[in-house]
Amino acid sequence: MSVTIRALMGACALGALGTAALAETTITVATVNNGDMIRMQGLMDAFNEAHPDIKVEWVTLEENVLRQRVTQDVATKGGQFDVMTIGTYEVPIWGERGWLVSLDDLPDSYDADDILPAIRGGLTVDGHLYAAPFYGESSMVMYRKDLMDAAGLEMPEAPTWDFIKEAAAAMTDKDNEVYGICLRGKAGWGENMAFLTAMSNSYGARWFDMDWKPHFDSEAWKATLTDYLDLMNNYGPPGASSNGFNENLALFQSGKCGMWIDATVAASFVTNAEESSVADQVGFALAPDNGLGKRGNWLWAWNLGIPAGTQKEDAAKAFVEWATSKEYLALVAEKEGWANVPPGTRTSLYENPEYLEAAPFAQMTLDSINAADPQNPTVDEVPYVGVQFVAIPEFQGLGTAVGQQFSAALAGQVTAEQALQSAQMLTEREMMKAGYIK
Template sequence: MARARIRVALTGAAAALLVAAPAGCAGWGGTGAGSGGANSIDVLMVNNPQMIDLQRLTAEHFTRETGIGVNFTVLPENDVRDKISQEFSSQAGQYDVASLSNFEIPIYAKSKWIAPLDDYLAADPEFDQADILPPMTGSLTADDGKLYGEPFYGESSFLMYRKDVLDAAGITMPPRPTWQQVADIAARVDGRQPGMAGICLRGQPGWGQIFAPLTTVVNTFGGTWFDAGWNARVDAPEFRQATEFYVDLVRTYGETGAPQAGFTECLNNLVQGNAAMWYDATSAAGTLEADGSPVKGRIGYAAAPVVRTPASGWLYAWSWSIQQASEKRDNAWKFISWASSKRYEQLVGDRLGWSRVPAGKRASTYGNQEYLKVAAAFAEPTRDAIASADPRNPGVQPRPALGIQFVDIPEFTDLGTQVSQYVSSAIAGQMSVGEALERGQRLAEDVAERYRSRKEG
């Protein structure tokens, strides 16, 4: 790469473009967990905007139709993960339903903290499980072959870029670019407009921050956290090559304050014209194309960049699961089957607008002309990204656990976060990539040894 630099300050915040949500509250008409009678359920969920829409619509539409009251407890992501873990591991039965991701669901299923849904699906053909995108179903199915969650909305990852900036530079973005092509384009468009970086990539520490995109880069470069025999491979040549590429790219042509930049900061950079490209979650497109966005209509969408694999996009879904200890499972399923249904998507489109539909989970969404009117720019790339995601085979070698942008084991949250701190320090110029990954390898070996011991035992 040419000139290395670290840009020095983030510009503004993306709060004006993101829907604010309450930090923690009971549902409308409810007073929190445990407050209802026999014909009510308690739902613990993350405070994402789509969830808040659900909360507002439930009493008038679900409760009025079924007679089932819903008491919501709504918390920020880190807080809700902690509370769900405490609640479900103790099997206290205080909450009947919780919002879990495809990271937690296979782990919780193995621990028998959540109930399988297969019998409910067999008795409820109207739900139409076949309409759920297969990668979503696969990521919510445990090793026993049973389904333990239904997606509320889902996402993959793709490359977002300023069409006008590339056009002015005489550049055509390939529909399925390689990472080297992306790096070459970043070099050519870097600084084309005042203050504009060639690309924005997450550098903020966290297993779900920098290592969400970076692990997909590792996969397509031929690397993996662990091989099929539970041998740690963090300092292997392929993992190192991918990480050096990522760090060099963001240091040379990346955004201001890259070591502190996560999803929100990169979203803000693209919206404000401070980056020409961004590789990240497909869910960002709704904000980029929203009414009032200064870049609406200017963004192009290409497949997640690759090196050795045919695809490299990640897979993530906020989903619903029923606590094993719940005494109200039938009512819990009725809520889940409504909240994840085609009918609910239509309700949101009619009442709140099609840009707010919790998409990314059903094939039928991408044939709905009302939805496509507002999502035409990104609907097909999003569907294609999700459809090509393979959580059971995301790289070039067999893996010991599910996951594309994560390794689906409980230890990965700590492992990924600790290693991410080292890599973020490498972006900041405080250590080399080699040193970061050597430290990461030692941590990964400790995890690997535990799993090899269990396997041998």
Template structure:
């Protein structure tokens, strides 16, 4: 039995973990790359190197800067690198960067730690931005525990099931409009081998809290499981969590892609594009690539909601959003950039200059009412919008949760916990251990988090 002092010390450790968040921070000596922060008529923006961000970088000078006179200095890095750099600068409030790309996983945590400036006052004054047009699940996911807004989405996504309509037609099969996971498993068995080298389904098996654990956790939710109950008791050894995990592992081992334990988003996208799989459950963002002009499967893919069992919906929710550092020297100019980058005006610019399939969608209701976007994204835009609208980041399962998140648990420790659990699950997919063994080890890991959080 723990003493009161042990309980207190563990809570202090948990608080320290919240301060460090994703990576160990250099204690107080980090000055930021380049030394000085923004000032005058310029701001510094640190962002992930995703294609749509790179397009934003190219369009900024000729449009935003020309209009406002505000110069934007971009630092663009791969995802893992940018997360490390953001956490360093924002945790130390170094002020090197005014704005950074953060996800709906980080923003509530950063807000709780006091690293972000509240954006509500800006949206109230900036009527042209039209905050009411932002899709409710996105607004909610970027809101802190205090009910205040701390982020604006650049683009958003959920998850859905993609399948080869022509292969199903040839096999005399029909995809339900709202399939269950059991129906998907049955269909995967029937279309496995429908064409030479084609497997029934592709599911992520690559280790990583944002790789295999993202789709698997949505399956856990709809099967009735959860990582933690409302009192922070770890539940990875529950019958529901085990049933969902066993189902996922069995499905991908029996009818999934070869090398599944090393397959992530990119590999599954390639498999569906190249005709190596008949179905794929993953991010709605994939549809733009599948329907691109030069895609071999353009016009051949059908899209239906994320499969369910015990819940009405099960799609995840994710957004790359803009966060404004609290110590920014130019918060008003930084807001002008954020409001432009997340605006209807910017979406129109992308549609005209680059193409409507490249519009950073998934955040505004008006996007899905735009005739030009609706026409170019006709194959998937309706299902995509519904998936985002149906996402329930604070209530994704059948029981109350102690922290927000659909495909993750919104606590700082989840990056480490989720990654370590993913390694066990991936080993089960590879056949190196049983699901039971993987979850036994995973439960032990999760119980350590329970000890830090219980009673809060």
């Protein structure tokens, strides 16, 4: 580690905690098993050197399991975790309920104003910051340029869904286990429903109208699900109903996907020659649209939050500050290269010429993040905030239940029509029970 980085991290720690010593404090951090989080665990020597009195224990979980565990713990004040990896969906709901510790007192050296406005806005409730972003993302098209060239096609910077269908057909070679498109199929409000809700926005669909009436019986949702199933059944990999982010990442890295529409954060992993067999052939494009004014891209951040009631707030804040700081980005750059730093959180990163040169996906990531509008996510007016989710407490259960119906349709267990009917009925029932509709 350079002297400069060590000095900056030391200053960062002192800014957060003053000169008060922490007496052998152990904090437990719950996190998701995504690549950037795993990488952070390998860089903990730097944190330990700056904070010798804080010991960090990790609980690393698959995405759906993480959400269940941290939601149960924070709602019941279980005290199992001192730092939680939570998403843009949870932060405003939990912050409003008083379940999270405010991070307004992070020192000036942390430079919270440097956080990208689109990302910071999703983590702020009534002017108070309730979580710090570890990485931010939208979604975009990642594709193999060699297969696109072989198909005689050229990917537009802003493709339509019709072009995606054409390209998926042209690039599929099932005899050689090359599939034209890989998309999320695993059930979950943050798995297949993240993709399908964002896709549906570009088709003119919405979860609810202004009276909170569910809209899965609309022609727009029928077109969304039908096209999704056609793409996956004709040009997708086998067993797709079990595939989430990590499974599709592995498929793409091994050369088995012509296109993959998913989180922009994947870009550094698919272009890393040590991990990806197609690293030198990857191109990027905006998420597709249907000419209705909305693209099928989402807005998300994985963030570090501190549950209210923790007995180790100072130590937890020291860790959150370190892990989401400019200095941490510099540490990753030194150890792993600029292309591998956690993206999508800080304005200064996208003004850094070293990063822009090293990361060919940087501008597309920033453009995708800026194109998402959580306040106006759909073609028609809606009463909710959120691009690939609906920012109400009931959505976590609803989104997963609907996701199970759509995953069953992908597995061939029910038809698209049956899945949509079930989604409509179960959503109506839950919204009536919750008092949104009568």
